[in-house]
Amino acid sequence: MQVTYRFKLYPSSAQSTRLSEWQSKIRSLLNVCLADRIDTYHDSFKQGEFCNLRSKGVATPLTCSVNKSASKGEFWKEDNPPHRRGNKNKNGHIKLTGKPRQSCPPFNPRRSSFEIHSSFSTNWRQTKPWYEDVSSDVLQQALRHQDKAFNNFFSGRAKFPRFKKTRDIGIEFKPGTVKIQGNRIKFPKLGWMKFAKSRNIGDNWEIRTVTITLDIEDWYVSVLLRDRTIPDYCPKVxxxxxxxxxxxxxxxxxxxxxxxxxxxxxxxxxxxxxxxxxxxxxxxxxxxxxxxxxxxxxxxxxxxxxxxxxxxxxxxxxxxxxxxxxxxxxxxxxxxxxxxxxxxxxxxxxxxxxxxxxxxxxxxxxxxxxxxxxxxxxxxxxxxxxxxxxxxxxxxxxxxxxxxxxxxxxxxxxxxxxxxxxxxxxxxxxxxxxxxxxxxxxxxxxxxxxxxxxVSPKVTTKSESTDSPKRKLSPTLVSESGNPNKIKYIQLELLDFKEWETR
Ligand SMILES: [Zn+2]
Structure with a gap:
C-alpha cells in the first residue's frame, strides 16, 4: 500500500534561500523546454525548406529534426547493452551476467522527447556554472513531469501544459535519495532539515518520492511511503x-x-x-x-x-x-x-x-x-x-x-x-x-x-395513516383520500364546528 504524508518543513534561512533559488532554476529550465516543444511543433508546419526557422538550417536528412516535439539536446543515443531495460533486475540493478531477457525490445538509437530534453539539461548545467548547486535528479524529475503533462494533454486527459511561475514549482527527489531520522529529514545537496512530525511513520515503510512545495511563505514536504506487506483497501463484493x-x-x-x-x-x-x-x-x-x-x-x-x-x-x-x-x-x-x-x-x-x-x-x-x-x-x-x-x-x-x-x-x-x-x-x-x-x-x-x-425515513402510507391516533379523531378523515390540502381544509372545518359548539 502507498500513502502520502504531508509535513511542515523547517529549513534554516540559508536552506530556505537555496530552496527558492532551486525553484527559480528549475522553473527557467522547464519553461525553456516548454517553449522548445511549442516552437518545434509550429516549425514542423511552417518550416518550408528550412529545418529550423531560427537557424535557417536547410532540410536535409542529416540535420532534419528527428523528433517533432523537441529540438534542443541530443537526438541520438549510443547503445549501452548492460543499461538496456531488459538487462536490469527488479531492483533496477544491472545484470552483469546471463543473457538479456527475451522481452527486451530492440535497441532504438532515437531519443524520446523526454530523453532529448534530459540530455539538454545536462548540457545546460555544464554551460551555466550556477546550476552546479542544483541536484541533477531534481531537474530530471521536473522534466519527467513535463513529459507526463504532454502525454496527458495528447491523450485528452488534461489541458495544454502552461508556463510555470517560480512559486508553483515543486522540488521532487527520486526514491531512495532522502533519509528520515526522528523529526529530521536529509535531502541531497541541502542537508538535514527539521520537520513537524505530525504523524508516525512505521518502521517498515519505504520512502519513495519526496517533494518540497512552497505555500505562501511556508515550506511543506510530501513523503510518499510504501509498504508491500500491507494490502491495498479492497472494495466490498x-x-x-x-x-x-x-x-x-x-x-x-x-x-x-x-x-x-x-x-x-x-x-x-x-x-x-x-x-x-x-x-x-x-x-x-x-x-x-x-x-x-x-x-x-x-x-x-x-x-x-x-x-x-x-x-x-x-x-x-x-x-x-x-x-x-x-x-x-x-x-x-x-x-x-x-x-x-x-x-x-x-x-x-x-x-x-x-x-x-x-x-x-x-x-x-x-x-x-x-x-x-x-x-x-x-x-x-x-x-x-x-x-x-x-x-x-x-x-x-x-x-x-x-x-x-x-x-x-x-x-x-x-x-x-x-x-x-x-x-x-x-x-x-x-x-x-x-x-x-x-x-x-x-x-x-x-x-x-x-x-x-x-435507507429512508419511515414513510406514512395510507394503511399506516388510518392507524395513527391523530387521524382517528375524525371519522371523515379516514374515509378521505390522502390529499393533504383537503385534510387541512377538513381540520379547519372541525375547528370552526367546535367553536360554534362552545358558543
Ligand atoms: Zn407519488
Whole structure:
C-alpha cells in the first residue's frame, strides 16, 4: 500500500534561500523546454525548406529534426547493452551476467522527447556554472513531469501544459535519495532539515518520492511511503452490500440524505468575505511591484489559504461521515461547469442594444456553487469510502427533485420550494430528503442489486395513516383520500364546528 504524508518543513534561512533559488532554476529550465516543444511543433508546419526557422538550417536528412516535439539536446543515443531495460533486475540493478531477457525490445538509437530534453539539461548545467548547486535528479524529475503533462494533454486527459511561475514549482527527489531520522529529514545537496512530525511513520515503510512545495511563505514536504506487506483497501463484493443512501447536494443544505438527515452549508467563504475585501482593498492601494505590494499580496493569499483550509477540514469530516452511513452512497452526477456557465446575452431586435440578462444575480449563485465545492466533497467521500470498502456511485440527476419516489410520478408542480407533495399519490415529505430517496432508488437500479435496502425515513402510507391516533379523531378523515390540502381544509372545518359548539 502507498500513502502520502504531508509535513511542515523547517529549513534554516540559508536552506530556505537555496530552496527558492532551486525553484527559480528549475522553473527557467522547464519553461525553456516548454517553449522548445511549442516552437518545434509550429516549425514542423511552417518550416518550408528550412529545418529550423531560427537557424535557417536547410532540410536535409542529416540535420532534419528527428523528433517533432523537441529540438534542443541530443537526438541520438549510443547503445549501452548492460543499461538496456531488459538487462536490469527488479531492483533496477544491472545484470552483469546471463543473457538479456527475451522481452527486451530492440535497441532504438532515437531519443524520446523526454530523453532529448534530459540530455539538454545536462548540457545546460555544464554551460551555466550556477546550476552546479542544483541536484541533477531534481531537474530530471521536473522534466519527467513535463513529459507526463504532454502525454496527458495528447491523450485528452488534461489541458495544454502552461508556463510555470517560480512559486508553483515543486522540488521532487527520486526514491531512495532522502533519509528520515526522528523529526529530521536529509535531502541531497541541502542537508538535514527539521520537520513537524505530525504523524508516525512505521518502521517498515519505504520512502519513495519526496517533494518540497512552497505555500505562501511556508515550506511543506510530501513523503510518499510504501509498504508491500500491507494490502491495498479492497472494495466490498456485491453480496456484502446491504444498504444504500442517496445524497442530494445543494446550496442551503450542503447535503441532504434519504435518511431525512440534512447538513447545513457552513458558507465558509462568506464568513471571510469581509476580511478578504478589506485586505484586497489594501493591496490595490499599494504601488504595483513594490515591496509593500508584495507583502500585502501575501496577506491576501493567506485569507484565501484560510478559506481553503477551513473548507477542506469541513469536507474531510463530512466525507468521512457520509462514507460510513451505508454500503453504497449514491451521488448525483452534476455538470458543475455547465451550471456555472454565463447567461446568454440578450439583444434587443429594435435598437440592437444589449438587454439585462440577469448575469449579476447568476454570478452570486456561481459564487455560492464554487464555495459549496460539491465535486471535491464527492472526491473526499470517495476516498474515505474506499478505506471502508464502501461504494460511491453517480447517477443521473435529471428531475430528481420533481419525481415522487413512492409512485414515480414526475411533475414540476410536485415541488413547492422546500415542500414536496406528490400530485398523484399525495405523498409528502421534505423536498431534499425526497430527492435523496430518488437518487438512492436510481443508484439501486443502476447497480441492479435487488437485495439493497434504501435507507429512508419511515414513510406514512395510507394503511399506516388510518392507524395513527391523530387521524382517528375524525371519522371523515379516514374515509378521505390522502390529499393533504383537503385534510387541512377538513381540520379547519372541525375547528370552526367546535367553536360554534362552545358558543
Ligand atoms: Zn407519488
Amino acid at each position: 456485491e453480496d456484502e452490500l446491504n444498504t444504500i443512501i442517496g445524497c442530494d447536494v445543494g446550496i442551503k443544505k450542503i447535503a441532504a440524505f434519504s435518511t431525512s438527515e440534512t447538513i447545513p452549508n457552513p458558507n465558509i467563504s462568506k464568513k471571510l468575505e469581509r476580511r478578504l475585501r478589506i485586505r484586497q482593498k489594501r493591496l490595490s492601494r499599494k504601488k504595483k511591484g513594490s515591496n509593500n505590494w508584495k507583502k500585502a499580496g501575501k496577506v491576501v493569499a493567506k485569507v484565501h489559504r484560510d478559506i481553503r483550509r477551513r473548507r477542506q477540514d469541513f469536507q474531510w469530516k463530512l466525507g468521512k461521515k457520509i462514507a460510513s452511513m451505508a454500503d453504497v452512497i449514491s451521488f448525483e452526477a452534476l455538470n458543475i461547469q455547465g451550471m456555472k456557465r454565463r447567461c446568454k446575452p440578450k439583444l434587443c431586435p429594435e435598437t440592437g442594444r444589449y438587454l439585462r440578462n440577469n448575469q449579476k444575480a447568476k454570478s452570486q449563485l456561481n459564487k455560492a456553487i464554487s464555495d459549496a465545492a460539491w465535486y471535491s466533497l464527492r472526491q473526499k467521500t470517495k476516498h474515505q469510502a474506499a478505506k471502508l470498502g464502501n461504494w460511491v456511485i453517480e447517477v443521473n440527476p435529471r428531475g430528481s427533485s420533481q419525481e415522487c419516489h413512492q409512485c414515480g410520478y414526475v411533475s414540476p408542480k410536485n415541488r413547492d420550494k422546500e415542500k414536496f407533495v406528490c400530485e398523484n399519490c399525495s405523498h409528502h415529505e421534505d423536498a431534499d430528503t425526497q430527492a435523496g430517496c430518488v437518487l438512492a432508488q436510481r443508484g439501486k437500479e443502476k447497480l441492479g442489486i435487488d437485495t439493497l435496502r434504501v
